[in-house]
Amino acid sequence: MAPPSVIFAGSHPIALPLLQRLYDRHQTGQLRLAGIISQPDRLSGRGKSMTPTILSQWAMEHNISLHRPEKPDESTVTWLKERSCKLLLVMAYGHMIGKTIRELPPLGIFNFHASLLPRFRGATPIEAALASGIEETGVTLMKIIREMDAGDTLGSISAPIAFHDTQTELTDKLSHAACSLCESFLPQLLSGNIICIPQPNEGISFCRKLEASDRFLDFHIPAEVLHRRIRALTPRPGCVFEIGNHVFKIRSIDLDPSGFHSKTPGTLLKLTGSNAALVAGDGKALLLKEIQAPGKPFLPIADFLRGHELPWGMISTSHPMKPLEHTSFPF
Numbered sequence: 630m631a632p633p634s635v636i637f638a639g640s641h642p643i644a645l646p647l648l649q650r651l652y653d654r655h656q657t658g659q660l661r662l663a664g665i666i667s668q669p670d671r672l673s674g675r676g677k678s679m680t681p682t683i684l685s686q687w688a689m690e691h692n693i694s695l696h697r698p699e700k701p702d703e704s705t706v707t708w709l710k711e712r713s714c715k716l717l718l719v720m721a722y723g724h725m726i727g728k729t730i731r732e733l734p735p736l737g738i739f740n741f742h743a744s745l746l747p748r749f750r751g752a753t754p755i756e757a758a759l760a761s762g763i764e765e766t767g768v769t770l771m772k773i774i775r776e777m778d779a780g781d782t783l784g785s786i787s788a789p790i791a792f793h794d795t796q797t798e799l800t801d802k803l804s805h806a807a808c809s810l811c812e813s814f815l816p817q818l819l820s821g822n823i824i825c826i827p828q829p830n831e832g833i834s835f836c837r838k839l840e841a842s843d844r845f846l847d848f849h850i851p852a853e854v855l856h857r858r859i860r861a862l863t864p865r866p867g868c869v870f871e872i873g874n875h876v877f878k879i880r881s882i883d884l885d886p887s888g889f890h891s892k893t894p895g896t897l898l899k900l901t902g903s904n905a906a907l908v909a910g911d912g913k914a915l916l917l918k919e920i921q922a923p924g925k926p927f928l929p930i931a932d933f934l935r936g937h938e939l940p941w942g943m944i945s946t947s948h949p950m951k952p953l954e955h956t957s958f959p960f
Contacts, residue, residue: 897939
């Protein structure tokens with residue numbers, strides 16, 4: 630008997646290890662990786678050239694059939710039928726999938742969502758988890774239904790959040806957690822012999838898409854909350870502080886252990902040694918470890934101060950910070 634024909638849909642780099650794991654099973658004959666669906670090429674980089682997603686690049690390198698619609702549509706239905714799609718697996722694809730496609734694969738359509746559902750349904754579960762201050766998140770394998778991330782679940786796997794984790798570190802943990810989850814449930818998915826459990830009605834929350842304004846900070850809130858928010862948005866879109874007409878981007882921070890400061894929130898402090906800090910609303914401060922001046926590369930603060938003068942004692946502008954997590958949808 631021929632192995633089941635599997636299609637994988639994804640766009641974000643978090644899905645690449647999972648795709649590679651499926652390809653490994655393809656090579657052993659456990660399944661047939663019949664195609665990949667990803668987002669279209671987008672303008673990227675300083676040169677603003679059209680660039681394929683990392684999953685599209687992988688598909689082309691491995692000679693796997695590739696479909697890149699602006700949104701899943703009738704052409705997608707035709708493409709799936711031509712490849713005799715039996716099972717459709719999704720991770721970080723970036724589009725809602727309509728009823729016609731959901732009902733097409735006889736073995737179903739399942740999503741690897743980067744949270745422990747029902748918390749953090751939506752587009753930015755990694756950022757929302759980091760900003761929330763929780764110590765653990767994970768990946769949930771769930772059926773895709775009409776309602777966003779509300780389908781019955783097959784199982785989940787946890788991953789710890791360390792104090793200094795940013796998007797980069799947590800994404801790496803969750804990408805490998807998804808591989809482990811796939812190993813546990815792939816036999817059931819390929820056989821169709823699955824047992825799903827409805828999500829709880831308690832603990833549901835949603836996370837919104839990021840906006841350009843999310844880069845800006847409110848220095849009237851506690852230092853620890855700012856620390857989490859900055860890590861949540863590092864490296865993309867990256868947080869900034871503004872002093873006068875200058876905007877500095879932050880890539881690495883820490884909490885200042887030296888105690889409290891009786892300065893206005895947002896004040897830029899010069900500390901002992903080559904250290905700089907911003908005062909937060911609770912009197913504690915954020916140590917600036919790596920920053921970037923406009924048009925310049927990121928530098929560790931000691932290197933930055935050797936070539937730049939910062940406006941010590943001046944106050945960074947504060948902006949309201951919209952929460953990333955909501956208890957109802959739409960926001």
